[in-house]
Amino acid sequence: QDQLVESGGGSVPAGGSLSLSCEISGYTTRFRCMGWFRQAPGKEREGIASIRLDTNVTAYNPSLSGRFTISQDNTKRAVYLHIDNLDPEDSALYYCAAGTGVPWYLMVPGRPGPPRRGDFSHWGQGTQVTVSS
Numbered sequence: 686q687d688q689l690v691e692s693g694g695g696s697v698p699a700g701g702s703l704s705l706s707c708e709i710s711g712y713t714t715r716f717r718c719m720g721w722f723r724q725a726p727g728k729e730r731e732g733i734a735s736i737r738l739d740t741n742v743t744a745y746n747p748s749l750s751g752r753f754t755i756s757q758d759n760t761k762r763a764v765y766l767h768i769d770n771l772d773p774e775d776s777a778l779y780y781c782a783a784g785t786g787v788p789w790y791l792m793v794p795g796r797p798g799p800p801r802r803g804d805f806s807h808w809g810q811g812t813q814v815t816v817s818s
Contacts, residue, residue, distance in 0.1 A: 686711050687709065687710070687711035687715075687716070687783070687807055688709070688710045688711055688809075689707055689708070689709055689781050689782070689783060689807055689808065689809035690707065690708050690710070690809055690810070691705060691706065691707050691779065691780065691781050691809045691810065691811060691812035692705070692706050692707075692708075692812055693705040693706045693812060694779060694812030694813045694814045695813075695814070695815070696815045696816075696817060697771055697814070697815070697816055697817070698771075698816070698817050699771060699772055699773055699816055699817065699818050700770060700771065701771050701816075702767065702768060702769045702770070702771065703767070703768050703771060703814060704765055704766070704767045704768075705721070705765065705766040705767075705768070705779055705781075705812060705814070706763055706764075706765055707719065707721075707763060707764045707765070707766075707781030707809060708761070708762060708763045709762040709763070709764075709783065710762070715785050716738060716783040716784065716785060716807070717737065717738055717739065717784065717785055717786060717787050718735055718736065718737050718738060718783070718784045718786070718787055718788065718791055718804070718805075719735065719736050719738060719755075719757065719764040719781060719782065719783050719784075720732060720733075720734065720735035720736075720781070720782045720783075720784070720800035720804070720805055721733045721734050721735070721753075721755060721764075721766040721779060721780070721781055721782075721800070722779070722780045722781075722782060722800065722802070723775075723777035723778065723779045723780065723814075724777055724778050724780070724811075725774075725776060725777040725778075728777075730780070730802060731746070731777075731799070732746055732799035732800035732801060732802070733745070733746055733749060733753050733755075733766065733779075733799070733800070734746065734753050734754075734755035734766065734800065735755065735788070735790065735791055735800035735804075736755045736756070736757055736764060736791070737787055737791040738757060738759070741757070742791050742792075742793065742794050743755050743791075743794075744790040744791055744796055744797060744798045744799075744800070745797060745798075745799075746797075746798075746799035746800075747797040747798070747799070748799070752768055752769045752770050752771075753766060753767070753768055753769075754766070754767040754768075754769075755767075764781060766779065766781075768814075771814075771816045772816060773816045773817065773818045774816075775814060775816050776814060776815045776816045777813075777814060778811040778812070778813050778814075779811060779812050779813075779814055780808055780809055780810075780811045781808075781809045782800070782802075782805035782806075782807060782808045782809070783805060783806070783807040783808075784804050784805040784806055784807075785806060786804065788800070788801065788804040
């Protein structure tokens with residue numbers, strides 16, 4: 686059974702940086718894309734970034750600043766989200782997700798687009814990020 690396990694969350698001061706990891710276990714070759722989402726209390730889940738696993742094409746939510754970077758390590762079956770210049774508004778539960786298809790925003794490079802929940806079928810349990818002012 687495929688599982689996604691996030692790690693790397695914690696409490697950090699504003700202005701700091703953080704790298705989140707998502708490790709994939711199980712029969713992983715069917716996943717073609719991965720994404721990162723976050724959800725703060727009382728708010729809807731928000732897509733941050735996504736990556737196509739075979740071509741490394743990435744797409745980001747254009748409404749967010751350029752402080753997020755998604756990457757992968759095929760040898761470790763892991764996907765990462767690096768966040769720079771953290772702000773208290775970044776405090777949320779961060780989820781990684783995997784999908785078996787290739788959504789339109791990952792078809793070719795340079796297409797801005799937040800990952801959409803419906804494009805991802807498998808989800809991790811989340812890792813908490815808390816940013817103090």
